[in-house]
Amino acid sequence: MALLTPEDLKNINRQLQEADSAVRRVTGLDIKGVCKDFYGTTSCGEKIGIVPVTSGNGIIGNFSASLHAITEYFGFDSFVTNMPDVSGYYEAVRNGAQIILMADDNTFLAHNLKNGKIANNQPCTGIIYAEIASRYLKADSKDVLAVGLGKVGFPGVAHFVHKGFRVYGYDADRALLEKTVFSLGITPFDPENPRKFSIIFEATPCADTIPEAALSENCVISTPGIPCAISRELQEKYGVELVMEPLGIGTASMLYSVL
Numbered sequence: 484m485a486l487l488t489p490e491d492l493k494n495i496n497r498q499l500q501e502a503d504s505a506v507r508r509v510t511g512l513d514i515k516g517v518c519k520d521f522y523g524t525t526s527c528g529e530k531i532g533i534v535p536v537t538s539g540n541g542i543i544g545n546f547s548a549s550l551h552a553i554t555e556y557f558g559f560d561s562f563v564t565n566m567p568d569v570s571g572y573y574e575a576v577r578n579g580a581q582i583i584l585m586a587d588d589n590t591f592l593a594h595n596l597k598n599g600k601i602a603n604n605q606p607c608t609g610i611i612y613a614e615i616a617s618r619y620l621k622a623d624s625k626d627v628l629a630v631g632l633g634k635v636g637f638p639g640v641a642h643f644v645h646k647g648f649r650v651y652g653y654d655a656d657r658a659l660l661e662k663t664v665f666s667l668g669i670t671p672f673d674p675e676n677p678r679k680f681s682i683i684f685e686a687t688p689c690a691d692t693i694p695e696a697a698l699s700e701n702c703v704i705s706t707p708g709i710p711c712a713i714s715r716e717l718q719e720k721y722g723v724e725l726v727m728e729p730l731g732i733g734t735a736s737m738l739y740s741v742l
């Protein structure tokens with residue numbers, strides 16, 4: 484799995500504010516508004532314990548601090564434990580955490596200790612980025628281009644299909660593309676024979692994965708993928724509404740899904 488770097492998380496508040504503005508332009512709601520409306524939940528300032536985890540590649544600089552900034556931005560009361568791992572978990576519960584946020588190299592979870600609900604970052608991220616794109620006020624059809632059908636992309640594509648969108652999917656992994664075509668009934672997108680879309684969803688760890696020929700004027704590209712799916716030059720040339728942020732939107736989705 485592609486891991487975040489401290490660089491990805493620099494100026495997280497500015498990145499979150501820019502993403503919030505883009506989500507407002509695209510949907511008419513801010514990130515919190517989309518999450519509340521989609522999950523049907525609301526925050527009462529729940530106390531969140533953020534527990535650093537040292538396993539595998541270890542602690543990622545800025546990760547816990549970014550989660551602290553993100554949870555405060557969305558109106559929660561949060562703290563980062565002094566200790567990591569098991570001691571940190573114990574510290575979080577002893578200090579009154581109602582929700583635990585913690586991540587190793589494979590799983591980033593939110594666990595609500597009061598109601599038992601638990602969320603995984605990958606599906607929550609794919610679903611919320613798809614939900615945002617599905618609400619695009621200027622969409623000219625229900626056709627969606629989806630590039631990247633992995634642990635984030637597949638749940639996002641399933642969400643589009645569930646909402647009645649026609650998904651044209653592509654993944655560099657041919658077997659995965661075939662599995663997704665078979666299981667979700669999507670149409671394979673042929674990069675050699677592209678067409679234009681006003682809704683594009685991308686979840687890959689590669690840059691510049693969206694062909695210029697697929698971009699329509701003022702299309703939305705809703706992409707959790709890091710690095711960015713298109714160049715700044717193409718974004719400006721086509722007036723693309725880019726919804727892209729490294730951690731906060733997916734974390735908000737996790738939190739509102741466990742309230």
Ligand SMILES: NC(=O)C1=CN([C@@H]2O[C@H](COP(=O)(O)OP(=O)(O)OC[C@H]3O[C@@H](n4cnc5c(N)ncnc54)[C@H](O)[C@@H]3O)[C@@H](O)[C@H]2O)C=CC1
Binds near residue numbers: 485634730
């Ligand atoms: N912004 C956020 O909040 C989050 C971002 N991410 C990022 O989302 C991306 C995807 O994460 P996962 O789904 O967990 O990874 P994954 O490895 O499960 O899926 C990525 C998929 O992209 C495909 N792919 C790679 N290069 C491609 C290309 N050039 N064209 C088409 N398909 C290509 C791979 O074959 C794979 O199926 C990663 O960059 C990850 O860091 C993940 C979670 C949250």
Ligand SMILES: NCCC[C@@H](N)C(=O)NCCCC[C@H](N)C(=O)O
Binds near residue numbers: 486536538547587591
């Ligand atoms: N964008 C949200 C998904 C993040 C995920 N791609 C990742 O880097 N996961 C590793 C997080 C490891 C955190 C570390 N154990 C710490 O606690 O600092």
